[in-house]
Amino acid sequence: MKTSNEWIKNGSIQALLVLNALLMLYPLLVMVLSAFKTNAEIFSSPFALPHSFSTANLQKVWDQTNFIRYMLNSFGVTLASIALILVFGTMAAYAIARYEFKLGGAVLMFFISGMTVPLKLAIIPLFIQLDALHLVDTYAGLILVYVAMGLPSAVFILTGFLRTLPRELEESARIDGASELLIMLRIMLPLARPAMVIVAIQNAVPIWNDFFFPLILITSDDLKTLPQGLTVFIGEFTTDWGVMFTGLTLAALPITLLYIVLSKQFIAGITQGAVK
Amino acid sequence: MSSVQIRNVSKSYAQTSIIKDITVDIPDGEFVILVGPSGCGKSTLLRMIAGLEDITAGEIEIGNNVINDVAPKARDIAMVFQNYALYPHMTIRENMEFALSLKKVPKPQIDTKVMRAAEILGLKDLLTRYPRQLSGGQRQRVAMGRAIVRDPKVFLFDEPLSNLDAKLRVQMRAEIKALHQRLKTTTVYVTHDQVEAMTMADRIVVMRSGVVEQTGTPLELYDDPVNIFVAQFIGSPAMNVLEGEIKDGAFETSDGIRLAMPASNAVDGQKISYGIRPEHIRLSDQGVAGTIHVVEPTGASTEVIVQAGAQQIALTAHERLISRPGQQVRLAIDTAKVCLFDADGLRLRG
Numbered sequence: 001m002k003t004s005n006e007w008i009k010n011g012s013i014q015a016l017l018v019l020n021a022l023l024m025l026y027p028l029l030v031m032v033l034s035a036f037k038t039n040a041e042i043f044s045s046p047f048a049l050p051h052s053f054s055t056a057n058l059q060k061v062w063d064q065t066n067f068i069r070y071m072l073n074s075f076g077v078t079l080a081s082i083a084l085i086l087v088f089g090t091m092a093a094y095a096i097a098r099y100e101f102k103l104g105g106a107v108l109m110f111f112i113s114g115m116t117v118p119l120k121l122a123i124i125p126l127f128i129q130l131d132a133l134h135l136v137d138t139y140a141g142l143i144l145v146y147v148a149m150g151l152p153s154a155v156f157i158l159t160g161f162l163r164t165l166p167r168e169l170e171e172s173a174r175i176d177g178a179s180e181l182l183i184m185l186r187i188m189l190p191l192a193r194p195a196m197v198i199v200a201i202q203n204a205v206p207i208w209n210d211f212f213f214p215l216i217l218i219t220s221d222d223l224k225t226l227p228q229g230l231t232v233f234i235g236e237f238t239t240d241w242g243v244m245f246t247g248l249t250l251a252a253l254p255i256t257l258l259y260i261v262l263s264k265q266f267i268a269g270i271t272q273g274a275v276k
Numbered sequence: 277m278s279s280v281q282i283r284n285v286s287k288s289y290a291q292t293s294i295i296k297d298i299t300v301d302i303p304d305g306e307f308v309i310l311v312g313p314s315g316c317g318k319s320t321l322l323r324m325i326a327g328l329e330d331i332t333a334g335e336i337e338i339g340n341n342v343i344n345d346v347a348p349k350a351r352d353i354a355m356v357f358q359n360y361a362l363y364p365h366m367t368i369r370e371n372m373e374f375a376l377s378l379k380k381v382p383k384p385q386i387d388t389k390v391m392r393a394a395e396i397l398g399l400k401d402l403l404t405r406y407p408r409q410l411s412g413g414q415r416q417r418v419a420m421g422r423a424i425v426r427d428p429k430v431f432l433f434d435e436p437l438s439n440l441d442a443k444l445r446v447q448m449r450a451e452i453k454a455l456h457q458r459l460k461t462t463t464v465y466v467t468h469d470q471v472e473a474m475t476m477a478d479r480i481v482v483m484r485s486g487v488v489e490q491t492g493t494p495l496e497l498y499d500d501p502v503n504i505f506v507a508q509f510i511g512s513p514a515m516n517v518l519e520g521e522i523k524d525g526a527f528e529t530s531d532g533i534r535l536a537m538p539a540s541n542a543v544d545g546q547k548i549s550y551g552i553r554p555e556h557i558r559l560s561d562q563g564v565a566g567t568i569h570v571v572e573p574t575g576a577s578t579e580v581i582v583q584a585g586a587q588q589i590a591l592t593a594h595e596r597l598i599s600r601p602g603q604q605v606r607l608a609i610d611t612a613k614v615c616l617f618d619a620d621g622l623r624l625r626g
Binding site: 166168169171172173174175176177178182187190191 | 326327328347348349351353354355357358359361363364365374375378379422426
């Protein structure tokens with residue numbers, strides 16, 4: 001009796017998860033399949049398999065846009081932003097978590113308060129400020145905005161994590177003769193890697209996909225990121241959806257791969273503290 | 277190797293005083309154990325020697341140099357923590373090499389030292405493993421290995437055995453003692469377990485509430501405690517202590533148990549405590565009458581708890597006793613071994 005009950009319970013949980021997975025994967029599947037269709041085909045049979053897996057759309061993306069340029073721009077901006085968020089985020093979080101100083105709590109609150117600011121509402125003053133600094137239409141302007149956006153949650157996550165690491169490790173290293181910098185770099189940060197992976201992924205996805213800030217801040221075609229660059233196919237009167245989907249598929253590929261590679265660490269990171 | 281001098285050392289956090297004017301002199305090569313109930317300040321004192329806590333007042337010397345303001349790494353000490361504090365992302369070899377490589381010791385020399393330590397501790401086959409792949413006892417050994425390779429002036433141990441199971445603890449106890457006999461490095465060891473203190477120490481420092489109650493060799497503390505706290509803290513089962521007063525030259529409790537006294541300068545009518553260790557009481561034909569309450573045979577000896585009036589008196593017998601609960605017995609006390617304490621708990625001497 002008990003086992004059949006368990007079967008039903010486990011079975012329904014599994015069914016729910018499978019359903020959820022289908023819901024998540026179906027739009028992606030449509031996107032990938034549509035990438036091989038012509039505009040007419042997409043509208044006549046939106047859910048069917050494509051007639052042929054032709055690379056015509058791919059050719060168009062290649063010919064009509066600066067695709068490689070956009071891709072490289074997206075890579076550059078995302079990597080630089082993540083690198084800066086991790087460097088500054090861990091430094092701030094480490095100080096807050098591992099050292100006692102008077103305004104430690106206040107500094108943490110300052111960072112956390114950043115999470116409450118809807119940055120997009122402040123776009124006009126932000127634009128004016130960046131313009132005054134001659135940072136509009138530069139990589140640096142875009143990167144700075146992303147770093148500012150990512151730091152609060154990064155500091156929040158990393159502080160929480162670094163606080164859980166045992167004090168004795170630090171003390172032992174100090175007795176062993178390590179300087180404060182060495183303790184941070186060689187003892188504490190390697191142990192904080194799961195948290196750093198979370199911060200990296202959690203920021204990389206929205207930055208990679210971001211359409212809003214490049215749209216406002218970037219005007220030169222050479223500096224455009226992928227999501228912005230792909231708007232070339234959205235015409236005033238007609239939109240070439242097939243080509244659009246091909247572009248989107250290509251754009252989604254790197255971040256999907258990154259996620260798969262890091263997912264093990266990511267899961268380890270979010271379940272940390274739950275088990276122990 | 278070096279001596280350690282702790283001179284009038286105090287420690288307080290804001291208004292709370294943790295350690296009050298402690299002076300302890302540890303000669304070169306001695307194995308000293310700081311023991312006391314939790315919260316007595318023993319760990320804090322150890323951490324002050326290590327440089328992990330500031331010294332509020334007083335001085336600590338290692339090898340005749342005052343180290344109050346010397347950074348931990350420059351004190352030339354090695355510490356073994358309760359939770360071992362092994363670096364989880366480094367192999368055992370890397371863990372042991374860490375301090376030496378920071379000191380820029382040449383690689384061949386590091387290898388020699390690590391191999392020697394690994395040999396002493398039986399870790400040779402584990403050098404490429406990670407701490408998480410080791411058992412508790414092995415981790416404990418690695419923590420000691422990490423200390424040994426540095427050839428420090430002083431070893432500091434902070435309750436290193438309390439995370440181990442009972443059997444392993446006994447084994448590691450012997451290993452640490454053997455290690456000290458081999459290396460002869462000055463050692464300060466903190467524990468709350470008086471058995472550990474008794475079995476391992478050259479000298480024990482008994483602490484309570486930030487104060488040193490008594491310092492001495494294990495047997496000095498056992499045979500000649502200066503107060504009731506030390507008398508009851510050292511020894512297992514603990515010393516029996518009966519409350520009462522002196523009447524007509526003998527000790528009498530409120531429920532009428534009358535016991536002979538050793539020579540002392542206590543006077544009639546004075547309230548005193550009468551302390552006698554369990555092994556100095558025998559079952560006999562005469563003496564205090566009582567009823568056997570519990571019998572605990574351990575094989576080597578038998579512990580018996582006897583109810584006499586309102587008092588429970590423990591005794592240890594090394595011969596096999598045929599006794600059972602409820603049996604009427606009489607207790608003979610070896611008067612010469614009795615310790616008397618005054619109303620403040622201080623020892624009354626003859």
